[in-house]
Amino acid sequence: MPKKKQFNETEVLMKAKELFSEKGYNGTSMDDLVQATGLSRSSIYDTFGDKHGLFLKSLNHYRGSQQGDLEKQCARTDSPKKKIRYIFDYTIKDILADKECKGCLMINVTMELGAVDKEVAAVAVSNMEEMEQVFSSLVKEGQAKGEISKKFTPKALGRHLYSSLMGLRVTGTSRPDADALREITKLALSVLDE
Amino acid sequence: MPKKKQFNETEVLMKAKELFSEKGYNGTSMDDLVQATGLSRSSIYDTFGDKHGLFLKSLNHYRGSQQGDLEKQCARTDSPKKKIRYIFDYTIKDILADKECKGCLMINVTMELGAVDKEVAAVAVSNMEEMEQVFSSLVKEGQAKGEISKKFTPKALGRHLYSSLMGLRVTGTSRPDADALREITKLALSVLDE
DNA sequence: TTTTATTTGGAACATTCGTTCCAATACCTA
DNA sequence: TAGGTATTGGAACGAATGTTCCAAATAAAA
Numbered sequence: 001m002p003k004k005k006q007f008n009e010t011e012v013l014m015k016a017k018e019l020f021s022e023k024g025y026n027g028t029s030m031d032d033l034v035q036a037t038g039l040s041r042s043s044i045y046d047t048f049g050d051k052h053g054l055f056l057k058s059l060n061h062y063r064g065s066q067q068g069d070l071e072k073q074c075a076r077t078d079s080p081k082k083k084i085r086y087i088f089d090y091t092i093k094d095i096l097a098d099k100e101c102k103g104c105l106m107i108n109v110t111m112e113l114g115a116v117d118k119e120v121a122a123v124a125v126s127n128m129e130e131m132e133q134v135f136s137s138l139v140k141e142g143q144a145k146g147e148i149s150k151k152f153t154p155k156a157l158g159r160h161l162y163s164s165l166m167g168l169r170v171t172g173t174s175r176p177d178a179d180a181l182r183e184i185t186k187l188a189l190s191v192l193d194e
Numbered sequence: 195m196p197k198k199k200q201f202n203e204t205e206v207l208m209k210a211k212e213l214f215s216e217k218g219y220n221g222t223s224m225d226d227l228v229q230a231t232g233l234s235r236s237s238i239y240d241t242f243g244d245k246h247g248l249f250l251k252s253l254n255h256y257r258g259s260q261q262g263d264l265e266k267q268c269a270r271t272d273s274p275k276k277k278i279r280y281i282f283d284y285t286i287k288d289i290l291a292d293k294e295c296k297g298c299l300m301i302n303v304t305m306e307l308g309a310v311d312k313e314v315a316a317v318a319v320s321n322m323e324e325m326e327q328v329f330s331s332l333v334k335e336g337q338a339k340g341e342i343s344k345k346f347t348p349k350a351l352g353r354h355l356y357s358s359l360m361g362l363r364v365t366g367t368s369r370p371d372a373d374a375l376r377e378i379t380k381l382a383l384s385v386l387d388e
Numbered sequence: 389t390t391t392t393a394t395t396t397g398g399a400a401c402a403t404t405c406g407t408t409c410c411a412a413t414a415c416c417t418a
Numbered sequence: 419t420a421g422g423t424a425t426t427g428g429a430a431c432g433a434a435t436g437t438t439c440c441a442a443a444t445a446a447a448a
Contacts, residue, residue, distance in 0.1 A: 004415065005425075024306040026220035030406055040427050041407080051406065102309045107364060111305040112218040114367055115296045124368045152381060159365075159374055160381035167361025170301060171353070173308055174318045180353055187346060187354035191381050198445070199395075224436055234397050235437080245436065 009047065012037045016058040021102035024112050025055055055109075056119060062105045063127055069094075070134070080142035081192060084135065084161065088185045091165060095172035095181065103173040107166060128162060135161040139192075148192045157191065164188035203241065206231045210252040215296035218306050219249055249303075250313060256299045257321055263288075264328070274336035275386060278329065278355065282379045285359060289366035289375065297367040301360060322356060329355040333386070342386045351385065358382035 015036050019028045030051055034041055048054035073086040102108075109117075110124040136158025142148030152160075168188070172181050209230050213222045224245055228235055242248035267280040296302075303311075304318040330352025336342030346354075362382070366375050 006414090022309045024218065024220060024310075026218060027306070027310065029404075031404085040425090042409090042426055042428090045407070046425075100309050101315070103305055108305040110368055111297055111302040111364070112221070115216045115294050116218075116221065121295070121368065128365065128368055152384075156377045156381060159378050163361035163365045163378045164358060164382070165361070166364040167357035167359070170304070170360040170364060171322065171357045174304055174315065174322055183350045184353050184357045187350060187385050188358070190346075191384055200444095223434075225434085234395090236396055236398090236439090239437070240395075 005043075005047070007037070007039050007043070010061070012039065012044075012047075013054075013058045013061040016054055017062050017105055018102070020055060020058060021105045021108055022100060025109055026112070056123075059105060059109065059120070059123060063123070066106070067130075074138075079147060080138040080145065081147040084138055084142075084192070085185075085189060088165065088168070088189065091168060092172070092178070092181045092185065095169065096176055096178060098173075098176070101173055101176060104169050107169055131162045131165075132158040134158075142192070149194050151194070152191065160191065161188070199237075199241070201231070201233050201237070204255070206233065206238075206241075207248075207252045207255040210248055211256050211299055212296070214249060214252060215299045215302055216294060219303055220306070250317075253299060253303065253314070253317060257317070260300070261324075268332075273341060274332040274339065275341040277332055278336075278386070279379075279383060282359065282362070282383065285362060286366070286372070286375045286379065289363065290370055290372060292367075292370070295367055295370060298363050301363055325356045325359075326352040328352075336386070343388050345388070346385065354385065355382070 016033060019032055019036055023032070030041065030044070033044065033051075033054070037044070044054060048057060069090060070087055073090045074083040076086055077083060106124065106127060109120055113120045114124060115121075132155075136154040139148055139157040139161075140154040143150050143154065148157075164184075165188075168181060168184055171184060210227060213226055213230055217226070224235065224238070227238065227245075227248070231238070238248060242251060263284060264281060267284045268277040270280055271277060300318065300321060303314055307314045308318060309315075326349075330348040333342055333348040333351040333355075337344050337348065342351075358378075359382075362375060362378055365378065
């Protein structure tokens with residue numbers, strides 16, 4: 001009996017992500033969202049509750065898609081060390097493909113809202129810990145295989161790698177220079193060698 | 195003949211910096227600024243032009259004070275390598291002293307506004323290049339003295355160090371854990387050794 | 389003390405904000 | 419095809435936004 005929704009929720013979340021990335025949370029108005037998504041206020045409020053609800057859904061969807069990209073890169077090889085390298089390489093590609101320099105939604109809103117929006121802060125921490133865990137697991141594997149130096153613990157290296165990846169994104173958003181980003185990656189990953 | 199200004203412009207810029215850091219540019223209202231600074235709208239508009247003008251002055255003042263802190267740390271020793279270490283140590287202290295987790299104004303607004311505010315983007319790039327230059331000069335000196343490994347060029351190390359410092363700030367703002375930040379610093383600086 | 393230039397407080401402005409509401413529409417089921 | 423339910427568009431809301439304006443207050447100079 002009910003009429004089906006005329007839009008694809010995922011597409012809406014992706015368009016919202018674009019807007020929030022470019023203009024920030026507070027810089028994006030409901031009008032912007034209505035225009036960009038093409039649907040009406042009623043539909044947005046009915047589906048997502050309010051602006052903050054849409055934003056959080058958009059943020060979580062972005063997080064999921066990032067994780068998907070990451071797994072895709074890891075699937076390209078069996079070598080833990082190469083997986084790490086592929087993650088960094090992919091991030092560089094991602095930065096360079098972002099012509100408007102919108103940056104990474106997760107980092108952007110953590111910096112914009114982290115101090116005042118506890119929900120956002122919690123998502124950021126959760127994401128960070130998850131990423132550190134991913135890296136430290138890869139390091140552990142790599143060390144067992146003899147690919148990665150045992151000079152530092154997996155935990156320390158996991159933290160270092162994630163922190164370096166964030167630094168790369170911040171640097172790359174301000175100055176999307178391929179050579180510089182590759183150089184930074186090279187040095188960040190050099191602690192895995194020898 | 196003229197009546198003197200009843201307030202200290204620097205103090206106003208510092209209070210504005212606190213607000214912009216905590217709530218972001220778009221999240222900070224003129225009302226917030228009036229309340230926090232204690233002066234009236236007229237005085238703000240007469241002195242700084244408008245909200246954006248006050249914001250830019252506040253951002254540049256913050257940049258200057260950061261540079262001052264940096265020089266202070268460097269003055270503590272003659273060793274270039276130790277200067278670099280002191281900069282990182284001071285940054286960790288700075289992060290841990292920030293109980294509300296407001297973060298670094300420069301990074302925050304670069305992430306919030308970088309894509310839409312060209313003036314902010316330009317300040318961010320200028321700051322980044324200046325910092326990279328500071329680091330690479332220190333590296334060059336350190337390499338000449340034999341304190342720092344010559345495995346990588348000063349330019350590459352300068353970029354790496356600044357990027358790592360940004361990563362440290364992003365990580366530390368979400369999770370201000372002293373041990374983790376020290377560990378990250380240790381690995382970031384390990385490329386200077388041997 | 390008087391004059392004068394400047395700052396100051398607070399009211400007022402138009403605009404934009406996020407949100408709500410309702411009538412009209414459109415789809416699915418029977 | 420007819421009925422009923424959920425979606426949809428757009429008008430409308432009050433609150434908050436950044437900004438302007440002017441009269442009153444004030445400190446320095448004459």
